[in-house]
Amino acid sequence: MKTVAVLYGGKSGEHEVSLISAGSIIAHLDKTKYSIVPIGITKEGEWYLQTLPQWAYTPPEQGLMRALPEIEKTSRVIAVPGRGLWLETEKRLQNLEIDIVFPVLHGTFGEDGTVQGLLETVDLPYVGADVLGSAVGMDKEISKRLWLSAGLPIVDYISVRREDLSDKNYQTLVRKVETRFGWPCFVKPTCSGSSVGTSKVNHPEALKAALLSALRWSERALVEAFIEAREIECAVLGNESPIAFPPGEIIPSHEFYDYEAKYKDPHGASLLIPAPLSEETKNRIMSIAISAYKYASIKGMARVDFFIEKMTGAVFLNEINTIPGFTAISMYPRMCIHAGLAYIDLLDRLIELGIEEYGAKRALEYDFSTT
Ligand SMILES: Nc1ncnc2c1ncn2[C@@H]1O[C@H](COP(=O)(O)OP(=O)(O)O)[C@@H](O)[C@H]1O
Numbered sequence: 001m002k003t004v005a006v007l008y009g010g011k012s013g014e015h016e017v018s019l020i021s022a023g024s025i026i027a028h029l030d031k032t033k034y035s036i037v038p039i040g041i042t043k044e045g046e047w048y049l050q051t052l053p054q055w056a057y058t059p060p061e062q063g064l065m066r067a068l069p070e071i072e073k074t075s076r077v078i079a080v081p082g083r084g085l086w087l088e089t090e091k092r093l094q095n096l097e098i099d100i101v102f103p104v105l106h107g108t109f110g111e112d113g114t115v116q117g118l119l120e121t122v123d124l125p126y127v128g129a130d131v132l133g134s135a136v137g138m139d140k141e142i143s144k145r146l147w148l149s150a151g152l153p154i155v156d157y158i159s160v161r162r163e164d165l166s167d168k169n170y171q172t173l174v175r176k177v178e179t180r181f182g183w184p185c186f187v188k189p190t191c192s193g194s195s196v197g198t199s200k201v202n203h204p205e206a207l208k209a210a211l212l213s214a215l216r217w218s219e220r221a222l223v224e225a226f227i228e229a230r231e232i233e234c235a236v237l238g239n240e241s242p243i244a245f246p247p248g249e250i251i252p253s254h255e256f257y258d259y260e261a262k263y264k265d266p267h268g269a270s271l272l273i274p275a276p277l278s279e280e281t282k283n284r285i286m287s288i289a290i291s292a293y294k295y296a297s298i299k300g301m302a303r304v305d306f307f308i309e310k311m312t313g314a315v316f317l318n319e320i321n322t323i324p325g326f327t328a329i330s331m332y333p334r335m336c337i338h339a340g341l342a343y344i345d346l347l348d349r350l351i352e353l354g355i356e357e358y359g360a361k362r363a364l365e366y367d368f369s370t371t
Pocket residue numbers: 155186188192193194195196198224225226227228231256257258305318319
């Protein structure tokens with residue numbers, strides 16, 4: 001029996017989405033193999049032991065944004081460097097005896113390498129990408145640069161910092177955007193998720209407000225050409241030799257796949273699994289997804305997202321998500337399920353990969369005083 005700490009909630013715009021993903025993971029983990037320790041992170045970033053959540057067992061068809069519980073703040077969880085996770089009781093600390101941590105945290109302070117760094121420091125195995133892979137996956141500019149150097153088909157971009165909006169620099173930026181992309185263009189925060197702070201910009205007068213909105217969420221923003229595209233997603237799983245699953249397609253009913261379409265509007269998008277693609281395009285997407293995963297140094301799992309331009313059929317790599325939505329109706333697990341990997345077995349595999357990766361890292365030499 002392994003003890004799995006499921007870590008959820010967190011200091012992120014995606015706190016609620018994390019509760020839903022974690023609920024689904026807790027419901028599906030094989031109870032004959034794992035004992036589950038649910039750890040909730042408040043919106044302020046504090047860690048508390050939770051009672052096994054009832055909402056974990058509510059079928060997701062009842063609406064994704066149904067009333068979700070607050071994180072219970074009774075027993076605090078403490079991280080001790082080199083010594084794992086502990087529970088604070090009245091008189092003393094009690095070791096939680098965790099075998100592996102499953103971080104189910106979307107977005108900032110969870111999917112970006114920060115929690116992964118803490119777990120390295122307390123010396124516990126964990127599921128998914130490590131510090132580097134998480135940080136690269138979170139940063140849409142750094143990941144594009146790595147992919148570009150590998151010859152992968154990224155969406156061209158201009159990176160914008162707050163200083164580029166000053167009176168002195170702004171007109172130069174507008175001219176650059178106009179020459180390179182024209183209108184409409186697309187603006188998004190460099191390090192964020194769930195489409196927050198993103199917008200389609202139809203004319204130059206709307207550019208500044210769009211950039212200011214994106215820069216509320218991230219220190220840098222990206223401007224890209226607006227691509228009228230089909231949205232294709234591909235699940236990748238593994239450490240050194242990752243495999244890709246046949247892709248799925250998202251068909252948003254909104255102008256693009258915005259926050260409302262993702263989480264609020266029950267008719268915001270439909271998912272097609274598998275995506276109707278020619279054999280050639282399907283194989284090309286799966287192969288680019290594996291390359292993108294490897295070049296971004298990702299371990300465990302990731303969902304790699306693509307655009308196929310409607311007019312030309314051109315394939316573009318958009319972004320990579322190292323902790324993708326994980327409810328039973330989310331794309332990542334559904335693509336795996338469709339290919340014959342049941343949700344319960346997918347969770348087993350992710351845990352196995354996390355333990356393997358911990359072993360591989362610990363097998364490396366780090367003390368050269370004795371050599
Ligand atoms: N260059 C673009 N052209 C058109 N639509 C885009 C572009 N970039 C993003 N989008 C739309 O915005 C959504 C969110 O953008 P994305 O880059 O995936 O960031 P997030 O991390 O917030 O999901 C995409 O799913 C897509 O619908």
